[in-house]
Amino acid sequence: MRSFSTGSDTHEQRDVLHDREGDPMGGDGIEGLLRDRLLIMVNDRSAIGLLPHIDGNAGGLLLTGVDAASRCRNIRNSYPDTVVAVDYGGHEHRVATVDRPFGYQAADGWHALDFSGLEEVLNGQLANKAAFAVTPTCFIPPDEDGDARVLRAVITQANRLERTDTVVLLPCSYRWLRDESLLHLVEAVRASRHPVALIMQHYKDPLERVGVAEGLRVLCRSCPRLLLWRTDLAAFDALAHGALGTAVGVTAMLRHGMDPRRKGRGWRPYPVVLVRELLKYHRVEVLQNWFTRVDPWTCGCAVCEGAELSRFSESNADVRESQWHNTCELYALHDELISADAGRDRLEWWRQILDDAVARHHLLTSDLGEEVAHPPVLHYWQRASPPAVPMP
Ligand SMILES: [Zn+2]
Structure with a gap:
């Protein structure tokens, strides 16, 4: 090869x-x-x-x-x-x-x-x-x-x-x-x-x-x-x-990783959108459903330039564009993270991001009149950190 x-x-x-x-x-x-x-x-x-x-x-x-x-x-x-x-x-x-x-x-x-x-x-x-x-x-x-x-x-x-x-x-x-x-x-x-x-x-x-x-x-x-x-x-x-x-x-x-003994089924790419305020990747259908009842959310990243987050179709071009949006949003978040000093400042920054994401879920729930479940891991991440394993 x-x-x-x-x-x-x-x-x-x-x-x-x-x-x-x-x-x-x-x-x-x-x-x-x-x-x-x-x-x-x-x-x-x-x-x-x-x-x-x-x-x-x-x-x-x-x-x-x-x-x-x-x-x-x-x-x-x-x-x-x-x-x-x-x-x-x-x-x-x-x-x-x-x-x-x-x-x-x-x-x-x-x-x-x-x-x-x-x-x-x-x-x-x-x-x-x-x-x-x-x-x-x-x-x-x-x-x-x-x-x-x-x-x-x-x-x-x-x-x-x-x-x-x-x-x-x-x-x-x-x-x-x-x-x-x-x-x-x-x-x-x-x-x-x-x-x-x-x-x-x-x-x-x-x-x-x-x-x-x-x-x-x-x-x-x-x-x-x-x-x-x-x-x-x-x-x-x-x-x-x-x-x-x-x-x-x-x-x-x-x-995530894969177990080679457990082969996955065939899989067709579809657009998945990182919604930064919610700290969650959502399928476009979910966003489209929400945005029939609340004002559509837009994105100011270099790819979206103010366009709606629910606009992506299942075409290859749109799948790729959704990935570019996701990448821009990841780097925007990452830029904030590395601006905070490692240690206490960074932990406090992350805690604030998590609190904001959970609050945003509650707000959306009340706007939609329907429960918008947040990923359970957000609640875990809000908790205090466990101690390190002591050095032998
Ligand atoms: Zn964007």
């Missing part, structure tokens, strides 16, 4: 990368590059249209899809300052084992990776000009035996990588955020010599499972080098609670 090529032009590319910038990560290394950064996770086919809406300073793209690597190279050739990395998505296809926790699916089938294969894939990502490399970790299922063997194997193998340009991906079942498993997860993230990107899997919304939102806060508070990827507005709760950085998915499918 061309994307993973580490042939001769690869070495040339690496040299160019290093010669131009010395330290490819800049002065603060990979942590400095990722700190407070909000990446947008998108299939490579939709990446180009999204580019004008990506925040140049604090944003970037995390590409998935079969052509993610070559798309990464194309984008970085044209926009060398835009942060772009790739997640090959092997975790959607295979479950990790102690012996073979890494691998990826290519046109010619599944590639399980030994240690040198892993190095080669990481080098291939950088050869394709990724701003940093991401381990192609397979799905980490619930820890039935209670010994966290598979999770430990991922961290142990990744710790053998003598490099400072890599993020270790942990695509985990949501069950890792609870009970004893959470303690194992904290231990594993702390033991990693690389920043760790968590993906939480559930076939719908992991944060609606009991204990997951709390477990995530504990993890963020306990592990300063944790990234939360393939998520939704939980990105903001994570950043407020000390996560290093985050990646929000552009489609519903890219806002």
Whole structure:
């Protein structure tokens, strides 16, 4: 597969990368590059249209899809300052084992990776000009035996990588955020010599499972080098609670992880609109229904320019435009978040945003004369934070 090529032009590319910038990560290394950064996770086919809406300073793209690597190279050739990395998505296809926790699916089938294969894939990502490399970790299922063997194997193998340009991906079942498993997860993230990107899997919304939102806060508070990827507005709760950085998915499918043993059904894109005041993604039909009874809400973002939020049809063009709107709104919120100092100021900012969103739901309920349910996680996020896990 061309994307993973580490042939001769690869070495040339690496040299160019290093010669131009010395330290490819800049002065603060990979942590400095990722700190407070909000990446947008998108299939490579939709990446180009999204580019004008990506925040140049604090944003970037995390590409998935079969052509993610070559798309990464194309984008970085044209926009060398835009942060772009790739997640090959092997975790959607295979479950990790102690012996073979890494691998990826290519046109010619599944590639399980030994240690040198892993190095080669990481080098291939950088050869394709990724701003940093991401381990192609397979799905980490619930820890039935209670010994966290598979999770430990991922961290142990990744710790053998003598490099400072890599993020270790942990695509985990949501069950890792609870009970004893959470303690194992904290231990594993702390033991990693690389920043760790968590993906939480559930076939719908992991944060609606009991204990997951709390477990995530504990993890963020306990592990300063944790990234939360393939998520939704939980990105903001994570950043407020000390996560290093985050990646929000552009489609519903890219806002949570998947269990490869549980194949999803075919799926047609439809417009889903982030309503910032409500901190919720809504389907257009819901908004259209409301706006027959209350004045339609408009949006002042660079994409909408004052147009109504319920205007998106199911055409491909409108689906894409709704994603651009969502991206603009995410960066508007993110801009406010990073303007507040990490710690108390940021927590207070987030608390205010949450209070406003809940109040807005109540107001809408009374305007419509019908209950507008808010996501249960909003109520959890309004609560005080649980303490971090003490260092051993
Ligand atoms: Zn908008």
